Structures are given as structure tokens and as C-alpha cells.
Amino acid sequence: MIHVHPVERAWIVMGAVMLAVFAAAVFTSSLMGGIALPVPEAQVDPRLVATPGATSFGEPGLRELAPGQYEARILAQTWAFTPKEIRIKAGSKVTFYFASKDVQHGVHVDATNINLMILPGQVSKLTATFDEPGTYNFICHEYCGVGHQTMFGQVIVEP
Amino acid sequence: MRWALRSAYGLLAVVVGGTLAFAIFQPVKVLPRISLAPSLWLTNQDQRSLTSETLRGQIVLYNFTYTRCGERCAAQTSVLRALQQQLADLNTGSVPVRLVTISFDADHDTPAVLRGFAAGVGADPGQWEFATGDAAALKRAVGGGFQVYYAQAPDGGFEFDPALVLVDGWGIIRAEYRTAAPALDRLLRDIRLVAEEASNSAGVGRYAYEAAHLFLCYAR
Numbered sequence: 001m002i003h004v005h006p007v008e009r010a011w012i013v014m015g016a017v018m019l020a021v022f023a024a025a026v027f028t029s030s031l032m033g034g035i036a037l038p039v040p041e042a043q044v045d046p047r048l049v050a051t052p053g054a055t056s057f058g059e060p061g062l063r064e065l066a067p068g069q070y071e072a073r074i075l076a077q078t079w080a081f082t083p084k085e086i087r088i089k090a091g092s093k094v095t096f097y098f099a100s101k102d103v104q105h106g107v108h109v110d111a112t113n114i115n116l117m118i119l120p121g122q123v124s125k126l127t128a129t130f131d132e133p134g135t136y137n138f139i140c141h142e143y144c145g146v147g148h149q150t151m152f153g154q155v156i157v158e159p
Numbered sequence: 160m161r162w163a164l165r166s167a168y169g170l171l172a173v174v175v176g177g178t179l180a181f182a183i184f185q186p187v188k189v190l191p192r193i194s195l196a197p198s199l200w201l202t203n204q205d206q207r208s209l210t211s212e213t214l215r216g217q218i219v220l221y222n223f224t225y226t227r228c229g230e231r232c233a234a235q236t237s238v239l240r241a242l243q244q245q246l247a248d249l250n251t252g253s254v255p256v257r258l259v260t261i262s263f264d265a266d267h268d269t270p271a272v273l274r275g276f277a278a279g280v281g282a283d284p285g286q287w288e289f290a291t292g293d294a295a296a297l298k299r300a301v302g303g304g305f306q307v308y309y310a311q312a313p314d315g316g317f318e319f320d321p322a323l324v325l326v327d328g329w330g331i332i333r334a335e336y337r338t339a340a341p342a343l344d345r346l347l348r349d350i351r352l353v354a355e356e357a358s359n360s361a362g363v364g365r366y367a368y369e370a371a372h373l374f375l376c377y378a379r
Contacts, residue, residue, distance in 0.1 A: 042337075056320065064310075066303030095306065 041125035079147030106142030197304020201290035204273035225264035234340040251354035
């Protein structure tokens with residue numbers, strides 16, 4: 001048996017216990033907390049993504065799936081989102097699909113859990129319900145070039 | 160004392176090693192549980208009611224169309240016809256597999272029209288059913304539940320995104336194919352995987368399948 005000084009042993013045990021507690025916390029919260037990690041929804045060819053008819057992002061925009069339920073396809077490119085603005089009634093549930101035409105982008109919609117990377121070649125998907133009327137800005141939060149700071153859009157929730 | 164410590168470390172190594180091996184080599188493969196399927200209240204081609212409850216315990220592949228669709232929907236119908244033939248040879252144990260074609264053209268596609276259409280595509284009524292229902296309820300179930308966009312065009316036809324959805328016997332969506340012409344072998348493989356899970360996940364086998372879900376052992 002290797003000789004370990006009692007003080008050093010105490011610190012090793014404390015470190016190991018801390019690691020175990022963190023691992024257990026991550027594990028249980030991921031299972032119990034209903035954490036939805038955004039995983040790639042589908043693959044899409046970035047060279048064709050903006051071509052009308054080639055992919056569902058050829059004509060991006062908002063579509064009504066059912067009363068109060070929408071899907072929004074938003075195309076990201078340097079340095080704009082298309083469409084830049086979507087309008088819905090309060091209480092609507094919107095499933096967002098994002099795809100990039102060129103480089104890597106990101107998006108965060110204010111006051112929602114929508115916080116995604118938009119990678120060229122992949123479709124990112126998340127759903128949010130907008131109960132409170134107001135204007136929810138969404139911005140690109142992954143540096144994408146000199147015009148990055150101008151890349152934003154708005155979800156306008158009407159009462 | 161020393162042997163107790165050693166066997167405790169040994170046990171820990173076996174547990175950690177076994178978990179890692181399971182997650183890396185993925186001996187059990189599953190399809191993800193995507194979400195709950197919507198409840199359905201439909202009328203089939205024989206004017207009998209077809210609901211999500213009567214379809215419990217069966218693997219159901221849904222597709223969405225309308226009978227006047229014509230050429231645009233021919234590819235999907237022919238894939239389903241081929242699938243129906245292949246399913247005859249596929250042993251899915253105690254879990255029956257059913258194909259359900261839902262028409263969103265409730266005004267035109269009456270049970271009689273659906274029956275004619277079913278005969279036209281060579282559907283075996285015991286395996287492949289055609290159904291429609293109340294327009295507002297359909298919109299909620301197909302549009303809201305299955306997330307399949309459709310809207311009536313001014314000429315009476317429909318604008319829609321082609322899709323097939325695989326639902327397991329517990330009423331959970333397990334695969335979505337958002338394409339007009341899905342690959343036949345992919346459909347067969349997925350149906351086989353869901354059927355295997357249903358028949359093998361009794362007793363201890365259930366834990367292996369739950370572990371496969373936990374460690375995302377998804378078939379690619």
C-alpha cells in the first residue's frame with residue numbers, strides 16, 4: 001500500500017466526494033428536470049437550403065399547423081434572419097426550425113428557453129409558448145463576421 | 160478489511176466498465192421516444208370508427224394524403240404497397256403492424272370513396288386502413304399532433320408536406336419520415352426494431368431497453 005499523508009488523504013476524499021456529488025446532480029437533474037438538449041433535428045444541404053422547392057427553407061416563414069399552433073422556418077445568413085419578424089396571437093405555441101445558408105450562427109429568443117446553435121448543414125428545432133403579449137427580440141449570438149451585431153429579428157405577440 | 164476494500168473497488172470497476180461498454184458498443188438498439196401521438200377519432204373505409212385507443216398495442220405507420228392527390232402522391236403509395244407485401248413475411252411476434260392512411264379531405268373522401276381508393280391501390284383491408292374524420296379534429300390531430308402541415312388550396316386540392324409517422328403500441332411516436340418517398344428498407348428496419356422492443360422488453364429485458372433509451376443507443 002502506498003503511504004498517503006492523512007491530510008492529503010482527506011483532501012483526496014473531499015475532491016472525490018465533490019466529483020461524485022456533481023456527477024449525481026447532473027445525472028438526476030438531466031433525468032428529473034425535463035431538460036431538453038437541442039439535438040440536430042435533420043440534415044440539410046447548405047448549398048440548396050435557400051432554393052425554393054429544394055428544401056422547406058426555400059420559402060421560410062410562419063405556417064399555422066392547427067389553431068394556436070405554428071411552425072416557423074427561419075433561415076440564417078450573414079447577417080440577417082429571414083423572416084425578420086413573425087406575428088402571432090398570445091397563447092400560441094411555435095416550433096422554430098433554423099438552418100444556416102453560410103457560416104455558423106446562433107439564436108436566442110428573449111424570455112424563452114430557445115437558445116440554439118445554427119450550424120450549416122443541420123436543422124435546429126425547439127418549441128416555445130408565448131403567453132404574454134409583447135415584443136420578443138431574437139439575436140444571433142455566435143460571432144459570424146463584421147455585420148454580426150446587425151443580425152436580429154422579432155417575435156411580436158399580439159394580445 | 161483489505162479484501163473488502165479490494166472487492167469494493169472490483170465491483171465499482173465492473174459497474175463502471177459495464178456501463179461504458181453498454182454505452183459504447185450499444186448491444187441493444189432502439190428508436191427514440193419522440194413524443195406522445197395525438198388521440199384520433201376517425202371513420203374508416205368500412206364506416207367503422209378507428210381511434211387511437213383501438214390501435215393501442217399495435218404498431219401503426221400513418222401517412223397523410225387525399226384521394227384526389229394523383230401523381231404527386233403516387234410514389235408514397237407505391238412504397239406503402241411494397242411495404243405491405245414485405246410485412247406479410249416479417250414476423251413481428253405478438254405485435255400486429257398496421258398501415259393507416261389518413262385523408263384530410265373530409266368533404267370529398269367519404270368512406271365509399273376511401274373504399275374505392277383502397278381497392279385501387281391493392282390494400283389488404285386487414286392490414287391497411289383508410290380513414291378520415293371531422294375537419295377541425297383532423298386539423299388538431301394531424302396538424303397539431305403529428306405536426307404535418309396541410310391547407311386547402313382554392314382549387315379544392317391540398318397544399319401539404321408529405322410525411323409518414325411510426326407510432327408504437329404504447330401510443331408514442333418513434334419515427335418521422337418527412338419525405339414523399341421514404342426508403343422501404345428503412346421503414347422495415349424501424350418497424351422490426353419497435354416490434355423487437357415490444358416483445359423483448361418484458362421482465363429483465365425491460366431494463367436493457369430502458370438503458371438503451373437512457374444512453375441514446377439509437378439506430379442510425
